[in-house]
Amino acid sequence: MTGLRYVYAVCRPFGTPLQAQLTGIGGAPPALLHHHGLVAVVSTVPAADFSEEALKARLEDLDWLAATARAHEGVIDALTTVTTPLPLRLATVFRDDSAVRMMIEAREDHFRQLLDRLGGRVEWGVKVYLEAEPAEATPAPAAKPASGRDYLRSRRAQSHALEEKWQRAEQFARSLHERLTERAEDFRMHRPQNAELSGAAGRNVMNAAYLVPRKRSEEFVELVDRTKDEAPGIRVELTGPWAAYSFTGETAGETAGEAAGEAAGETAGKAAGETVGETAGATVENAGEGR
Amino acid sequence: MTVVERREVALVDLLDRLLAGGVVITGDITLRIADVDLVRIDLNALISSVNQQVPSPFEEPA
Numbered sequence: 350m351t352g353l354r355y356v357y358a359v360c361r362p363f364g365t366p367l368q369a370q371l372t373g374i375g376g377a378p379p380a381l382l383h384h385h386g387l388v389a390v391v392s393t394v395p396a397a398d399f400s401e402e403a404l405k406a407r408l409e410d411l412d413w414l415a416a417t418a419r420a421h422e423g424v425i426d427a428l429t430t431v432t433t434p435l436p437l438r439l440a441t442v443f444r445d446d447s448a449v450r451m452m453i454e455a456r457e458d459h460f461r462q463l464l465d466r467l468g469g470r471v472e473w474g475v476k477v478y479l480e481a482e483p484a485e486a487t488p489a490p491a492a493k494p495a496s497g498r499d500y501l502r503s504r505r506a507q508s509h510a511l512e513e514k515w516q517r518a519e520q521f522a523r524s525l526h527e528r529l530t531e532r533a534e535d536f537r538m539h540r541p542q543n544a545e546l547s548g549a550a551g552r553n554v555m556n557a558a559y560l561v562p563r564k565r566s567e568e569f570v571e572l573v574d575r576t577k578d579e580a581p582g583i584r585v586e587l588t589g590p591w592a593a594y595s596f597t598g599e600t601a602g603e604t605a606g607e608a609a610g611e612a613a614g615e616t617a618g619k620a621a622g623e624t625v626g627e628t629a630g631a632t633v634e635n636a637g638e639g640r
Numbered sequence: 641m642t643v644v645e646r647r648e649v650a651l652v653d654l655l656d657r658l659l660a661g662g663v664v665i666t667g668d669i670t671l672r673i674a675d676v677d678l679v680r681i682d683l684n685a686l687i688s689s690v691n692q693q694v695p696s697p698f699e700e701p702a
Contacts, residue, residue: 356665414655418655419654421658422649422654435663436658436661436663437665438658438659438662438663438664438665439658452665460663463663472657474653474656537661539656539660542652542656547650548650558657558661588650588653594658595660595661596661597661597662597663597664598663598664
């Protein structure tokens with residue numbers, strides 16, 4: 350078979366079959382690869398997209414990245430309806446099934462530990478924004494400042510007001526976080542999102558993920574919902590339930606350094622030479638429907 | 641304050657998780673074409689092309 354094996358997730362064996370029409374990256378149907386009492390969820394992707402060099406270019410292409418990320422999420426989402434998947438990082442690719450099996454063998458204990466820890470749990474995302482109020486809090490500036498001193502005074506008042514708003518938002522975020530951690534088993538702080546990337550209004554003060562047992566999810570969501578009228582000028586956004594992407598280990602940069610050195614070049618030639626005639630049309634349906 | 645629950649998953653939220661979360665497998669000696677570092681480097685490039693001011697979303701490799 351030409352093409353490479355893309356691994357979405359590792360799970361424990363589950364009885365319920367996946368939806369028949371489920372498609373993964375490039376429209377390929379995901380398959381289950383059973384090995385050592387674990388299941389890798391895989392599909393075939395074109396080497397033309399996922400060879401080292403191609404991938405480098407592809408990741409610069411926001412449309413391709415979006416379609417790939419959504420297809421990955423679509424498969425993970427489908428898995429969460431039948432089991433607790435352990436999602437892998439985007440674009441984890443192997444040459445063939447036997448390489449996937451070797452990977453499972455090398456990491457099966459770790460996978461089992463993680464699956465034990467995450468079983469029956471989901472991730473909720475909570476973001477706090479300071480709303481941009483168009484200069485409403487500051488007194489309407491006099492049509493023309495009477496003097497330079499008046500001007501400076503009003504500038505100072507403005508920046509003071511902004512500072513206060515920031516502090517209020519941070520305080521609110523802290524207290525919300527405290528209450529949420531009481532209902533959650535774990536949390537991760539993601540970096541606040543940049544408004545230009547997210548397109549969201551206001552300024553992102555907190556971008557957190559919480560690991561919550563399914564059974565307590567309703568309670569958790571209600572708690573977020575109850576904060577509705579607590580603070581003016583602050584917006585809270587809830588996303589989820591997600592598979593527990595943010596809780597798959599303290600792996601931020603785990604072995605990144607050494608891997609970077611080794612990986613460079615070694616396989617690039619091989620992979621590039623092995624071209625695949627056709628690239629499956631990139632009509633990836635948006636399966637990431639938030640459930 | 642308003643609480644918003646979005647139906648459609650925003651791409652940034654997805655990328656927070658798919659590029660900074662998920663199990664990182666770097667140990668495969670057979671093939672490392674999809675090394676995590678590529679993802680890290682290229683997302684940085686992507687983000688800095690949008691806005692030079694944005695700090696790296698990931699830690700520098702040690």
